Amino acid sequence: MAETAIEMIGVNKWFGDFHVLKDIDLTVGAGERVVVCGPSGSGKSTVVRCINRLEAHQQGTIRVDGIELTDDPGSVAAIRSEVGMVFQQFNLFPHLTVLQNLTLGPMKARGLPRSEAEDRARMYLERVKIPEQAEKRPGQLSGGQQQRVAIARSLCMEPKVMLFDEPTSALDPEMISEVLDVMVELAEEGMTMVVVTHEMGFARKVADQMVFMDAGEIVETGAPAEFFEAPKSARCRTFLGQILSH
Amino acid sequence: MLLGSLLLLSGCSSSTAWGWYVINPWTPAGWTNVKFLIGGMGSTILISIIAAAISIVLGLIVALPGLSNRWGIRLINRIYVEFIRSIPLLPMLFWVFYGLPIVFRSMGLNIPIDPFWGAIITLAISDSAFTAEIYRAGIQSIARGQTEAAQTIGLNYAQTMRYVILPQAVRRILPPLANQFIYIVKMSAFASVIGMQELTRRANELVVTEYRPLEIYTLLILEYLVLVLVISAGVRWLERRMGSDERG
Numbered sequence: 001m002a003e004t005a006i007e008m009i010g011v012n013k014w015f016g017d018f019h020v021l022k023d024i025d026l027t028v029g030a031g032e033r034v035v036v037c038g039p040s041g042s043g044k045s046t047v048v049r050c051i052n053r054l055e056a057h058q059q060g061t062i063r064v065d066g067i068e069l070t071d072d073p074g075s076v077a078a079i080r081s082e083v084g085m086v087f088q089q090f091n092l093f094p095h096l097t098v099l100q101n102l103t104l105g106p107m108k109a110r111g112l113p114r115s116e117a118e119d120r121a122r123m124y125l126e127r128v129k130i131p132e133q134a135e136k137r138p139g140q141l142s143g144g145q146q147q148r149v150a151i152a153r154s155l156c157m158e159p160k161v162m163l164f165d166e167p168t169s170a171l172d173p174e175m176i177s178e179v180l181d182v183m184v185e186l187a188e189e190g191m192t193m194v195v196v197t198h199e200m201g202f203a204r205k206v207a208d209q210m211v212f213m214d215a216g217e218i219v220e221t222g223a224p225a226e227f228f229e230a231p232k233s234a235r236c237r238t239f240l241g242q243i244l245s246h
Numbered sequence: 247m248l249l250g251s252l253l254l255l256s257g258c259s260s261s262t263a264w265g266w267y268v269i270n271p272w273t274p275a276g277w278t279n280v281k282f283l284i285g286g287m288g289s290t291i292l293i294s295i296i297a298a299a300i301s302i303v304l305g306l307i308v309a310l311p312g313l314s315n316r317w318g319i320r321l322i323n324r325i326y327v328e329f330i331r332s333i334p335l336l337p338m339l340f341w342v343f344y345g346l347p348i349v350f351r352s353m354g355l356n357i358p359i360d361p362f363w364g365a366i367i368t369l370a371i372s373d374s375a376f377t378a379e380i381y382r383a384g385i386q387s388i389a390r391g392q393t394e395a396a397q398t399i400g401l402n403y404a405q406t407m408r409y410v411i412l413p414q415a416v417r418r419i420l421p422p423l424a425n426q427f428i429y430i431v432k433m434s435a436f437a438s439v440i441g442m443q444e445l446t447r448r449a450n451e452l453v454v455t456e457y458r459p460l461e462i463y464t465l466l467i468l469e470y471l472v473l474v475l476v477i478s479a480g481v482r483w484l485e486r487r488m489g490s491d492e493r494g
Contacts, residue, residue: 015377052397052398054394054397054398077400077402080397080398080400081400083398084398084399085395086399087391087394087396089389089391089397091389091391091392091394091395092395093392093395093396093410093414094414095413095414095417104409105399105400108400108401108405108409109399109400109401109402109405110400116348132446150395153395153399154398154399157399158402163288178352
């Protein structure tokens with residue numbers, strides 16, 4: 001298994017009667033950056049959420065770093081320990097300080113001593129450029145700062161793969177770039193990333209592979225250059241026309 | 247206003263209809279009576295606090311299965327809550343005090359139940375059904391994203407509850423939990439019927455010897471009023487402290 005980070009083969013999922021994922025095949029190599037786009041309701045968030053079992057798929061195979069995702073809690077735990085996730089709504093813990101948000105996972109899930117967890121937390125806060133906010137609570141930070149804390153919180157678990165589910169969609173426009181900058185740096189350091197986003201500028205800059213989804217299917221994949229210049233499918237052309245026109 | 251009406255009432259004490267002398271703390275006899283009545287305060291408070299403490303733990307244990315994804319597990323919660331909630335306090339008190347020792351004996355156990363523990367067990371179990379519902383609502387009110395974020399940083403179910411969900415839920419459920427505590431304090435009056443020497447029992451006993459129900463029960467009501475007001479003030483203080491903790 002040479003350097004395959006994520007493998008999805010024939011993945012199907014239903015919400016009740018609604019067929020939300022249809023025969024999804026997706027391979028993400030180690031160190032590869034994949035950007036998933038598509039209209040809302042196309043299932044792109046669900047794909048990402050299936051990778052760390054926030055949603056269970058009903059058919060097909062998902063492997064992360066060679067571990068197959070099954071109902072076995074052991075496999076779920078093993079995969080989650082390798083996969084970090086950043087949410088649209090940040091989902092920071094409002095009752096804890098920024099530092100406590102970052103040390104909770106390493107201390108409780110990994111059993112790291114406090115001093116070591118705090119050193120690590122401060123290092124990652126430095127990386128996302130807000131070391132001075134360590135003692136504040138999430139509610140005292142701007143949206144962009146909160147999302148950077150959320151990225152740092154994931155990084156503190158030292159994952160091999162980072163998933164981003166529309167990380168800038170809940171942000172005011174002026175805060176989007178500070179979050180994207182952090183993500184670009186992360187990409188440059190070689191992190192394997194799967195990013196659901198409408199930020200096509202970011203996609204052009206970092207993506208190795210573009211994935212376009214519509215109505216639960218992967219309609220088109222390709223390298224960014226050809227994807228943006230010469231989309232093959234009509235649906236993808238229409239979508240790109242809509243989001244790139246302004 | 248309360249004080250005013252009291253003064254008004256005591257102004258009438260010379261008439262035959264009123265007999266505030268019976269609880270007049272400035273006469274030796276009256277003072278003895280007042281001391282006797284207030285002497286029940288300790289039991290009322292102790293019973294209420296122990297019952298509430300048990301109910302808070304038991305309520306959580308009952309609430310958690312109610313949040314399961316599996317209906318079979320949720321059913322355990324539903325049956326407990328619906329069953330316990332439907333039993334009036336007084337019959338449950340009789341059942342626990344008179345009936346439970348027989349159940350124990352039939353199981354070969356010799357566990358006597360005195361009025362003190364009979365009252366506590368009854369109040370705790372009865373209240374736990376309500377506490378469980380309060381917990382369930384409080385936990386469900388915490389956004390789903392909190393659980394998901396906790397899962398993605400590797401916390402297991404117990405850790406997610408302990409470090410992420412419950413600390414946030416407790417802030418929200420503190421007011422209704424305080425309400426339940428006030429309810430327990432008041433319902434502890436039922437312990438008087440199985441002979442527990444708490445506030446109400448003492449008032450009843452004094453009424454039998456002094457034959458002054460109006461004056462004695464008035465003081466009894468005031469005793470509960472003071473108790474409840476003190477609890478309310480305490481909870482408000484606690485809320486303020488926790489609120490400032492969460493602010494921002």
